[in-house]
Amino acid sequence: MKADTLRKHIDLHGWLGMLAGLALFVAFFAxxxxxxxxxxxxxxxxxxxxxxxxxxxxxxxLDQVLAVTPEAAKLMYLVPGDDPVALWQDADQEWQFDHASDFNAAGERVKKPRSELAEFINELHYKLALPVVGLYLMGIISVLYGAALIGGLVIHWPKLKKEFFALRHQGNLRRYWKNLHNLVGVISFPFHAIFAITGAAMGCFALLALVAGTLVFGPQLQGAITDATEAWPTPQASGESVAMAGVEAYVAAARAELPDLRVDWIELQQYGDRNAVVDVAGSVPGWIAHHAHVVLAGDDARTLTVTSPGNRPFNHAALSPVYSLHFGDYGGLLVRSLYFVLGLLGCLLFFSGNVMWAERRTDRQGPSRSAIIMLRVTLGVTFGVMAGLAVSCLANKVVSHSPWAGAVAWSEKGAFLAVLLLTLLLALRAAPLAMCRWGLRGCIALYLLVPLVQGGLEGFASWREPHIHLVNTALWAVAASLAAVEWLRVRRLRRAGPHPLWVPAPPAPASEAELASS
Amino acid sequence: MRALLGTVLGLPLALMLCGLLAAILPVDWRQWLVLYLLLSVVLWSALITLAALPASHWRTAVWLVAANGVAWIVLQTTGLYGAAA
Incomplete structure (x- = not known):
């Protein structure tokens, strides 16, 4: 490849990575x-x-929700669990949800304030917790991420084997970040390619459908999309009420069709009507594209259609791995743990990419305002998001066990935002090296602290509960990962001085006399 | 700037080029619509990368506008748009 073309690809890779890097850091960490x-x-x-x-x-x-909210019969999802959830659309098409524990013995809805921590982390992941535009923004970011990956592949393909073993500790700090960035990027390239494609497809789906409908397929596209993505057409209410077979019968009928089915949710449409349709959706273990649907008539639970691995249209077979490869839910805890590790490595990739962009700009153009601002914003956002989520977890536990438990959801989001803004302000003022040192150490301390606070407030016996044990282990794994980065950082600084960008320049001599004296 | 041009003008071009593929292939596009959309996303990303190669912004813009125009005209010669379901 010509040197000029390679340089263009390197520039594009750097710019796209820099544009998308911070949003991707937030998405990957969450x-x-x-x-x-x-x-x-x-x-x-x-x-x-x-x-x-x-x-x-x-x-x-189901009976309790319908008794107090009859309009929920039009479209409702039931999610099984020890405290099952019903999601339904109200008259304004807004999604509402009820837990089984939201109803008292008399069947009255007694809503109690609930934490929204898991949902907040999910929203940070797929839309940066931004309303309306967040999903589309992340879709575009994913496309840019895909372009950066293609550029990265073009740059690194010829020297792939060499770079695989290139994490050396000699030379300057920039070379170290570069080698680390390349190593992580090369190891996790397939994982990133999956996320770029599936993330872009999910985030930009509406945009793709709009443009394809306008330019390529015309109005016929809408119907084709419905056929390609839905297990069964949306039924219209007949207006004739009939008795329904009931949830137990639906699950039994689904298991009769697919004995290995693990039910993830049940979708009910026009429940109580003659045209009611019930979709028992779930997973068949042992497949990457594991999603399965058994669609039944609501009144007598007779099977309308079954889509499962090896038995479905090509569109459904292509759509299923888009979700499963993105969510990593096809291989049990092992695969999820692998995704967790690769996700954290992705964060390191985006952080090091931004640092490299700022350092490279300084090397090429000398000290520049844009490079130092980029470095400071990178430090502020990365440490702010990590510390913010840890403080959000702490707020969850502390506020849940306080007289202000009703404000738990607000406290989680408020704590995150406050810590993020504070860290960003701090990063814009403090020396970058000090910010990096204290940011890392602060985050390590916070992620070590969260399980201890949880155990202290709820009893350390709670650590034996598998879900609590797993989350606490994940939080400590984050702390351990950050400790490893801190160890590498300290070791590196001991062997070679930092890049000039990280060290504030001494003030210029004010006069010739000062110059002479110096 | 070139990446921005690639992002904005690359989307319709990617969808139209994949549409042309759909018109050429002997399989009904409805049967592989999901794959079509995935392919379009990959091509869109590749076009953003390619958009960075011309020497100036103007060249990138001219190439992308011209390619969009040609793809749209060729697409009109197919029975894809609004063809009976």
Missing amino acids: GALNMFHEELHHWQEPYVAESDGGEGDLQAL
Whole structure:
């Protein structure tokens, strides 16, 4: 490849990485924690020792929701669990949810304030917790990330083998960050390619459909998309009420079709109507594209259609791995843990990429305001997000066990935002080297502290509960990862001085006399 | 700037080029619509990368606008747009 072309690819890789890097850092860090989303849902609630961990009664929940909110019959999802959840759309098409524990013995809805920590982390992951535009922004960011990956592949392909063993500790600091960036990038390239494509497809789906409908396929596209993505067409209400077969019958009928099915949710449409349709959706273990749907008639639970691995249209077979490869839910705890580790490595990739961009700019153009601002913003956002999420977890536990438990959801988000802004301000003022040192050490301390505070407030016996144990282990794993980075940083600084960008320049001599004296 | 041009003008171009592929292939596009969308995303990213190669912003813009125009015209010769379901 010509040197000029290679330089253009390096420039593009750097610029795209810099543009998308901070958003991707937030998405990857939140995404790494989100690998334990279900467990986080349990962790965020005050620990109850006497919980038997058994499945809650879905039929009772369905009946209770419909008794107080009849309009929920139009479209509702039931999610099984020890405290099952019903999600339904109100008259304004807004999604509402009820837990089984939100109803008292008399069947009245008694909403109690709940933590939203797991959902907040999920929202940070897929839309930076930004309303309306967040999802589309992350879609575009994913496309830029894909372009940066293609550029990275073009740059590194010819020297792939050499770079694989190139993490050396000689030379200057920039070379070290560069080698670390290349090593992490090369190891985790397939993982990043998966995320760039699936993330862009999910985030930009509406945009892609709009442009393809306008330019390529015309109005026929909408119907084709519905056929390609839905297990069964949306039924229209007939207006004739009939008795329904019930949740137990639906699950039994689904298991009769797919004996290995693990039910993840049940979708009910026009429940109570003659045209009611029930989709028992879940997973068939042993497949990457593991999603399965058994669609049943609501009144007598007769099977309308079954889509499962090896038995579905090509579109459904192509769509299923988009989700499973993105969410890493196809291989149990081992795969989720691998995704968690690769997610944290991704954070290191984006952080080191931004640092390299700033240092490279300084090397090329001399000290520049944009480079130092980029470095400071990178430090502020990365440490702010990490510390913010840890403080959010602390706020969850402290506020849940205080007289202000009703404000737990606000406290989690407020704590995150306050810490993020504070850290960003601090990063813009403090010396970058000091910020890096204290930011890392502060985050390590916070992630070590969260499980201790949880155990202290809820009893250390709670650590034996598998979900709490897993989340606490993940938080300590974050602390251990940051400790490893801190160890590398200290070791590196001991062997060679930092890049000039990290050290504030001494003030210029004010006069010739000062010059002479110096 | 070139990356921005690639992002904005690369999206319709990617979708139209994949549309042309759909018109050429003997398989009904409805049967592989999900793959079509995934392929378009990959091509969109690749076009952003390619958009960085011309020597100036103007060249990138001219190439992308011209390619979009040609792809749109060629697409009109196919029965894809609004064809009966």
